[in-house]
Amino acid sequence: MVVPLKRENEKQFSTFVNIVDDNFGSWIEDRSLKRSMDRQQSLFPKDLETSFPVNAWVTHWHQTWKQQQAKLPRYHLYAYLQEPCYWSAQKISSRFNTTSFGLADCFQAAFEKSDKVLQGFDPGLGPSLSTYAGRAFSNAIHDALANNQEVQIASELSLLQRCTRKRLGKALAVAGLSEDLQAINQAAWQSFKDFYFPKTTAAKTLDSLAPEDWVAMLAKYDLLREQQNLPKASEALLQEWLGKCVLHLRHYTAPRPISLNASMDDCGELIDTLQDGSEASMTQLMAQELEATQQKQQQKINAVLQSGLSKLNPAHQQLLQFYYGDQLTQQEIAVQLKSKQYKVSRQLRAARKALLTVLVTWIQDELHMSCKATVLNSMTANLDGWLKVQFSGEHNQHVDV
């Protein structure tokens, strides 16, 4: 495996990962983003030029993006998110090692969440963007992998039963069906969805449906047919259409290659939308100040966590070491401790809950903030990132707290 080199500061906002043969290939520089970074730097007051830290850049581009909702700052942030995205994808794909869903597929599944990550990220809450994004990306990859695997091994009946109108619609559209055909397939599926219940828990295929099931479904289809002006059907036709739906649904969940670079192509024209120089350097100064405040905040949070951790009993500390430091699974820990997996899980949760309690109390008492979902999600990302650093004793590239 080729390990990507850490990018220099400014390059983190202008380069994109190039994955070759499901491996890291190289960093590719986007010229318009590079020009934009150069231009920003040329606007710095002289004493700033050498010491503008990465996190201040993140804050700068994130602030600018929030204010303007423009493409340019967003693409700078996309570039920055390449690393957490790559590391999440790399870690998970090497762990699960499935041929049908490799590094590039994982990377893509995660990267599709970028906009949600940028929206959900609140710089005031502690974790750095890369820590916050790392967790969101890992969740996205897990979901995509599980989904892909489940859909490939799911039976025909389960696939149809568990699908939504919206998802089927997308699958049929992606498959390139005409609108008429889409409507027919949708109606066939609706008739199935409303009237099907398995004859046994082992029922799997459309073939195993009883004649009375087809009669009920056909009756329902006929109702829809009148409303929507669809062609007449028979039991056999219904079955054929449903079989097609199954195929399209399976195709839809399989990873589809989409070039990430293609979406970056239109960056060039964006350069003109930059604000004029004086304002830009103002936001940079503010960003730097904000970044300093955030760092203080993070130091406080670290201190709170440190004191919370020191109050945990040795058994709980040991578990956290196994789970976060040594990256063992719960099963592996259970073997190590000659215990049961459910006991390990419960103990691990008790330890996490104790630390989360300390954090929540601190946010409530010191920051006087109400703990909304966004705050809590930032907090868990922060906790997990901190625990990893704390117990692995090293700063991984993808965990920079």
Added chain:
Amino acid sequence: MLMFNDLQRPYLAIPELAREKSWLESINLSLLEHRWNHYLNQLTLATVLPWLEAQGSDEALISAQSSDRIFPNPETAAQQWQWVTGTAVAIHDRRLIVIPTDNWDASEFKVPQEWVDIPTWQGDYYLMVQLNPEAGQLQLRGYINHRQLKQEGHYDEGDRTYWVSEEALVQDIDLLWVMAELEPLAERQADLAPLAPLSRHQAGAWIQQLAQQLQTASASSIQRSPRLALPFQTWAGILSNPQLRSLLAQAIPSSIEPDSPPYAQLSQWLQGNFEAAWQSLDQFSPSTPTWGLRNIPAQSISRGKRVALSGINPALSLWTTVTAEMDGRMKVLVQLRHQTDSPDGLVMQPLPPGIELRLITPEEESLQVVKAQQQDDYIQLKRFKVLPKQAFTVEVRLGNQTVREQFQA
């Protein structure tokens, strides 16, 4: 199956026995369109409740009083789930609304309006559970509090739900316990306006009108649920009042109306009408030979039903063969079998030694007992005759577990 080690959004295994039991319960519902939702709700409760209890025991959060801990309770659940999906679970003095979904796509969390806007139904927290019944597992996807769901959720008029995207959920189940203790009331619950008062008279008129509407609709079976047929305030007023609710239940077509009694009617069998859980050999498995029952005369009817006992996988089945006699009586043969699925159909397996099959009268008098010996493939009661309308019970007993099936001739 790939099981991720996800601490924050844990996967839980659905117990095999719960699958079988929930399926049996669901297939007995008369209205097809309610079966699946009933099944999902049952599976969820059977899996999530024990998990919550195990988690809660650390902090003694779940109250010891278990009878009124869940709403709807098991007696009214079948009725309520055909109208509104989800179950409220009391955790200490917090209320958790558990909402199941089996959609592949879990990017949105939808909660029926009833759970949000009816003051006596509202919860503190709403838990999203995503099921994969086929793989026998579910995942706790995250939760949201009432205040955020009400204030930041999107309201969908079409199906009267509040929904949020999955990013709006707290995606760490451990925080549920932490916040349940630390989150002040004003931050976890939004204020609700009380429901507009609804007199019994008004409600009666609505229900009557509704019943007529639904009767004409049921012929075309487009919209058989009363849920969206009334203005929400009226619907909520009826639903939250136990008397009005039972009035409604009597007036409209329902899955659990007494047309499917809790016993098998053998006289109906002879006319070709069967309870859904009693299935023909073909439905059990098409390519299966008919062991032991080969000499059945043609005018006999034979049907089987799965029996769920824990520790036996797959389930046992009870086979009942009924033959009409010239004098109007019926001859009945009852068998207990143990069989596994294979590509060639069902294959007989030895019964667990010591398992008993027992014939019992309505007065609880035991008339016959048969006990399985080592390597018995099946056991059967001695053939007996019953008079029309006569009731009897067959009991399967293994250790301290019993399952009973009731019959009426």
